[in-house]
Amino acid sequence: MAIDRDGPQALGNFPDAEAGLEWSNELKRGRVPGPRLAQHKVVEAARGDSTKCVHAGTFEDPSVGSVVTPIFQTSTFLFSEKTYSSFTQGNTRDVPIYTRYGNPNQWSVQEKIATLEGAESSVVFASGMAAIFSTLLSLTNRGGHIVSSRDVYGGTYNLLREDMHQFGRSVSLVDPTSIEQVEQAICDETQLLFFETLTNPLLKAPRLLELIALAKRRQLLVVLDNTFLTPILFRPIEIGADIVIHSCTKYMNGHSDLVAGVASGARKYIDRIWAQHLKVGGQLEPISCFLLERGLKTLALRMRQQQKSANDLVQYLGQHPKVGKVHHPLARHYQYPWVDQFCRGNFGAMIAFEVVGGDEAALALLRHLRLPAAATSLGGVESLVSLPFNTSHSVLTAAQRKALGIEPGLVRFSVGIEDTVDLIADLEQALGKLGAMS
Ligand SMILES: *Cc1c(COP(=O)(O)O)cnc(C)c1O
Numbered sequence: 001m002a003i004d005r006d007g008p009q010a011l012g013n014f015p016d017a018e019a020g021l022e023w024s025n026e027l028k029r030g031r032v033p034g035p036r037l038a039q040h041k042v043v044e045a046a047r048g049d050s051t052k053c054v055h056a057g058t059f060e061d062p063s064v065g066s067v068v069t070p071i072f073q074t075s076t077f078l079f080s081e082k083t084y085s086s087f088t089q090g091n092t093r094d095v096p097i098y099t100r101y102g103n104p105n106q107w108s109v110q111e112k113i114a115t116l117e118g119a120e121s122s123v124v125f126a127s128g129m130a131a132i133f134s135t136l137l138s139l140t141n142r143g144g145h146i147v148s149s150r151d152v153y154g155g156t157y158n159l160l161r162e163d164m165h166q167f168g169r170s171v172s173l174v175d176p177t178s179i180e181q182v183e184q185a186i187c188d189e190t191q192l193l194f195f196e197t198l199t200n201p202l203l204k205a206p207r208l209l210e211l212i213a214l215a216k217r218r219q220l221l222v223v224l225d226n227t228f229l230t231p232i233l234f235r236p237i238e239i240g241a242d243i244v245i246h247s248c249t250k251y252m253n254g255h256s257d258l259v260a261g262v263a264s265g266a267r268k269y270i271d272r273i274w275a276q277h278l279k280v281g282g283q284l285e286p287i288s289c290f291l292l293e294r295g296l297k298t299l300a301l302r303m304r305q306q307q308k309s310a311n312d313l314v315q316y317l318g319q320h321p322k323v324g325k326v327h328h329p330l331a332r333h334y335q336y337p338w339v340d341q342f343c344r345g346n347f348g349a350m351i352a353f354e355v356v357g358g359d360e361a362a363l364a365l366l367r368h369l370r371l372p373a374a375a376t377s378l379g380g381v382e383s384l385v386s387l388p389f390n391t392s393h394s395v396l397t398a399a400q401r402k403a404l405g406i407e408p409g410l411v412r413f414s415v416g417i418e419d420t421v422d423l424i425a426d427l428e429q430a431l432g433k434l435g436a437m438s
Helices: 049-055 081-089 104-117 128-138 154-167 179-185 208-217 267-280 286-296 299-318 337-343 358-368 398-404 420-437
Strands: 121-125 145-149 170-174 190-196 221-225 243-247 261-265 323-327 350-355 384-386 410-414
Touching (some): 049 104, 104 286, 128 154, 145 154, 170 179, 243 267, 299 350
Parallel strands (some): 145 190, 190 221
């Protein structure tokens, strides 16, 4: 069942506009890219990733010539002729009116991210979960069905299992690496597929090309959470995904100092997600947009360094006698060879590995490590380690964890930008102490 064209949320019968001036939730009307103002710098698609990271979306301040985007810490904006006409024309997303509707700082970040993704439009949120909730609610109808996976991020899993049915959306959770299971789960009511491009913590890869082909045949929307890879390493829109979501809390910001999310895609869908977001709240504050914009400037640099280190750590861990399986596409135990159909050798900077000696040994390893901080979250400049058994997957029984592939002793390692030799030396001394103990 394709999503309702007019939808329960359609605002009225605005005619299709030639120039895209008018908007409503009606999916067929004309639209312009953005939102953006004349002051927001546009960078052509042909430019490189770092150029886009630095320049796209910068607000070129006409008053004093500030080189970086000023902070528009305001809840509301002076009425103008444009404001009044936006109310009657229905293009309130494109005019500064009120910060829940839009703000130049949000538009700067959105322009930067949309440019990196190759998307028409993006909308930022106060968290990754706000982005996921608004997207799922706005792109399905009551009675609709969603196919997703058991391996998704814990917050997403809880939302899918505990809440979506309360809104009249049913959900099937399948193994994301089995196209047969996805196909079997699809029914007449199915409207949307939701998957993560690499899963947490085992880096399982869905068969994305087949999934997208299947979705096109059945007229389903494909929403992908690409938090682990970022647009620097993989751009889902290019292979036909409809919406890409990130928890910007992770790599996109990269400094572990804010919580944010984003959804990107064709403007007709992002407008609809935005309209949902207006009603449920969860807008990103201008000050956080400023920090996120600053973080994004080094995204390409950071991803390259973090990925290079992660690849070296996979090599190192793979030959260490105290380490069992390493879960990473470059490790010999990895079981999802189709990952290269879309990753093309870029697997990001998350690693999971099993320590010989089980969870006790893993706990001891965390005590001995000096550089990585033991904390949840990932994607920051500082390395972070955590154990799924007592954090993200603690609500599961040992048998349920085993069914997902989470064995005793599993350590999740988010590789930061520290020097690779220092990370390896730290692992070497910490793993060395495990032997002394047993
Ligand atoms: C952290 C995370 C989320 C949730 O994002 P928040 O910013 O914490 O709300 C969603 N998906 C993935 C893959 C994540 O890692």
